[in-house]
Amino acid sequence: MTPVLHRLLAQALEAVGAPPTLLRSAAFELASLEHADLTSPVAFGLAKELQGQPKAIAERIVTELKKRMDDSIGVGRIEVVGAGYINITLKDQQLWTMTTSIDRPVNATADAPTVIVEYSSPNVAKPLGIGHIRSTIIGESLARIHEFVGSKVVRLNHPGDWGTQFGKLIVMIQDQWGGTVSDDRTIRDFVQIYVQFHERAKDNPELEIRARQETVKLQSRDAATINIWKAICKKSYQEFDRLYARLGIHFDEIRGESAYEADVPSIVARALESGVAQKSEGAVIIPMPGLAAPMLIQKSDGAYLYATTDLAALQYRINKYHPDTILYVVGSQQTLHFQQLRAAAIALGIANDAKTQHIPFGMLLGANHKKLSTREGSSIELESVLDEAVEHARAIIAARPDGKEWNADDLNATAQMIGLGAVTYNDLSQNRIHDVVLDWGRMLSLTGNSAPYLQYCVVRIKSILAQAPEIGSEIGNPPPLVDQEREILRRLVRFPTIVRLSAATNEPHRIADYLFDLACAFHRFYEHVPVLAATPKERNLRCQLIDRAAKVITAGLHLLGINVPERM
RNA sequence: GUCUCCGUAGUUUAAUGGAUAAAACAGGAGCCUUCUAAGCUCCGGAUCGAGGUUCGAUUCCUCGCGGAGACACCA
Numbered sequence: 344m345t346p347v348l349h350r351l352l353a354q355a356l357e358a359v360g361a362p363p364t365l366l367r368s369a370a371f372e373l374a375s376l377e378h379a380d381l382t383s384p385v386a387f388g389l390a391k392e393l394q395g396q397p398k399a400i401a402e403r404i405v406t407e408l409k410k411r412m413d414d415s416i417g418v419g420r421i422e423v424v425g426a427g428y429i430n431i432t433l434k435d436q437q438l439w440t441m442t443t444s445i446d447r448p449v450n451a452t453a454d455a456p457t458v459i460v461e462y463s464s465p466n467v468a469k470p471l472g473i474g475h476i477r478s479t480i481i482g483e484s485l486a487r488i489h490e491f492v493g494s495k496v497v498r499l500n501h502p503g504d505w506g507t508q509f510g511k512l513i514v515m516i517q518d519q520w521g522g523t524v525s526d527d528r529t530i531r532d533f534v535q536i537y538v539q540f541h542e543r544a545k546d547n548p549e550l551e552i553r554a555r556q557e558t559v560k561l562q563s564r565d566a567a568t569i570n571i572w573k574a575i576c577k578k579s580y581q582e583f584d585r586l587y588a589r590l591g592i593h594f595d596e597i598r599g600e601s602a603y604e605a606d607v608p609s610i611v612a613r614a615l616e617s618g619v620a621q622k623s624e625g626a627v628i629i630p631m632p633g634l635a636a637p638m639l640i641q642k643s644d645g646a647y648l649y650a651t652t653d654l655a656a657l658q659y660r661i662n663k664y665h666p667d668t669i670l671y672v673v674g675s676q677q678t679l680h681f682q683q684l685r686a687a688a689i690a691l692g693i694a695n696d697a698k699t700q701h702i703p704f705g706m707l708l709g710a711n712h713k714k715l716s717t718r719e720g721s722s723i724e725l726e727s728v729l730d731e732a733v734e735h736a737r738a739i740i741a742a743r744p745d746g747k748e749w750n751a752d753d754l755n756a757t758a759q760m761i762g763l764g765a766v767t768y769n770d771l772s773q774n775r776i777h778d779v780v781l782d783w784g785r786m787l788s789l790t791g792n793s794a795p796y797l798q799y800c801v802v803r804i805k806s807i808l809a810q811a812p813e814i815g816s817e818i819g820n821p822p823p824l825v826d827q828e829r830e831i832l833r834r835l836v837r838f839p840t841i842v843r844l845s846a847a848t849n850e851p852h853r854i855a856d857y858l859f860d861l862a863c864a865f866h867r868f869y870e871h872v873p874v875l876a877a878t879p880k881e882r883n884l885r886c887q888l889i890d891r892a893a894k895v896i897t898a899g900l901h902l903l904g905i906n907v908p909e910r911m
Numbered sequence: 912g913u914c915u916c917c918g919u920a921g922u923u924u925a926a927u928g929g930a931u932a933a934a935a936c937a938g939g940a941g942c943c944u945u946c947u948a949a950g951c952u953c954c955g956g957a958u959c960g961a962g963g964u965u966c967g968a969u970u971c972c973u974c975g976c977g978g979a980g981a982c983a984c985c986a
Binding site for chain 1: 913914915916917922923924925926927928929930931933934935936942945946947949950951952966967978979980981982983984985986
């Protein structure tokens with residue numbers, strides 16, 4: 344219905360003499376829920392143009408709108424409120440019709456845009472630390488959100504599997520483990536020998552020299568060295584995969600930095616030939632006028648860098664996927680790097696200006712508001728955070744009145760959904776740009792604005808519907824609605840708009856915010872309006888209403904990467 | 912030093928330039944013989960400071976103050 348309304352608004356604006364530029368952008372927006380369903384502040388802008396009072400102009404627009412509206416349009420009330428808002432309240436019937444199947448995603452059409460999302464990108468031989476939780480969770484959510492609005496999404500993981508740290512690890516593996524990585528080794532063992540390397544290197548400088556030699560051997564594809572490297576990667580990916588599976592994440596392509604090694608020299612050569620890059624202090628740089636530093640693409644010792652690899656990766660992705668947009672879900676510390684990457688890609692003719700988009704997010708800080716660092720040993724493994732959250736949820740379920748009735752499998756599965764949901768929601772319900780201080784109490788919170796609050800909402804609905812198996816007959820024209828019913832419907836119609844807004848800004852927290860508000864409306868309904876004990880007609884309506892609410896909350900939680908249990 | 916981001920109740924957050932700045936947590940008081948109390952109802956408290964643009968500023972601009980990050984051979 345909104346396209347029709349927007350057309351009518353444009354016509355009404357034309358009738359009152361608004362300039363043509365305004366007609367094209369004429370649109371109603373979501374109104375603040377306490378005031379109306381839709382609103383337009385267009386009269387405020389027009390007041391100056393037409394030299395009148397906003398309120399009087401709004402009245403004239405409304406008069407013109409009313410001339411063009413009939414009963415079929417679904418507008419219950421249109422009125423001027425306050426200093427000049429044009430507010431629309433929708434008819435119950437309209438709300439009811441519009442919320443049919445409103446939880447469904449938009450199907451990707453043949454000409455749908457392709458969106459690549461690069462996220463998670465852990466470092467091999469290091470645990471997926473809690474610092475990676477943000478990229479992983481935000482990236483997966485954005486992938487789902489863009490899919491929902493009809494884009495073709497490619498999920499890419501760009502792990503750090505190359506670089507000087509491998510020389511150090513290989514030296515230690517030679518000295519400590521006889522040069523082989525047995526099956527029972529874990530990432531923790533890699534971290535341990537990596538730390539040991541630095542301790543020993545303090546007194547034994549020759550270790551650093553050997554590490555550099557091993558790095559060179561790795562780069563020249565020395566067979567024995569490559570085998571150790573492969574074993575390190577394999578063990579690491581096994582552990583990463585376990586975590587991704589737990590979080591419901593599956594990448595379309597996992598391609599580490601090492602895969603681009605062969606493409607990198609030609610990029611540097613091309614950059615030099617075209618004059619985009621130049622030699623400076625023995626290194627190769629791409630000057631970056633307007634930015635704080637040039638982009639360094641080759642070190643003076645001939646080695647390549649992160650930036651060079653990213654250029655190669657960008658070229659590879661564009662050739663393979665022909666994306667419209669590439670989202671890099673990477674911490675805000677790397678803002679300069681992505682500014683450089685974008686500028687260099689344009690200068691080299693790899694990508695146009697609109698293609699690459701850095702999606703920055705704030706850091707995860709310790710309770711002391713300081714950076715969590717691996718070296719200081721203060722880093723926390725993602726897996727242990729998840730385990731702790733799940734244990735917490737399990738304890739709460741067990742302590743509930745029916746806690747004894749759960750069988751072990753159900754208890755386990757439900758505790759997973761609640762615990763992981765709580766951690767995920769804690770991150771996604773906040774604007775991603777802010778730093779997050781690690782707060783166990785808040786992260787594991789199962790009450791208030793949290794995932795379990797939303798999950799509980801769906802569980803309550805499922806419980807009612809399970810006791811009303813006979814419902815389902817179509818309701819063409821719903822009976823007059825009580826306030827609590829209308830308040831749910833008014834929120835349900837907003838779902839697609841909210842998801843579109845979330846996709847446009849790449850901000851999942853808008854969905855979390857919306858879902859919480861919807862869930863509040865449901866809980867109020869639940870407390871005050873009976874379903875099972877209502878008259879047959881009301882009971883039918885209410886069952887269908889709450890079924891729609893459950894579907895939207897479930898779909899919305901799915902967009903955040905959160906599942907809903909059958910009961911809790 | 913330069914550049915970027917952030918600054919909202921005690922705490923953690925929300926608010927496409929729009930209406931009386933919205934919640935959660937923490938604290939206090941109520942509500943289970945009625946669909947799962949992980950719930951509901953009620954109670955106080957906030958836009959860092961100074962200017963500017965605007966009919967209208969938490970939002971945009973300038974300058975301060977405070978915090979974080981980045982600033983060529985790490986990734």
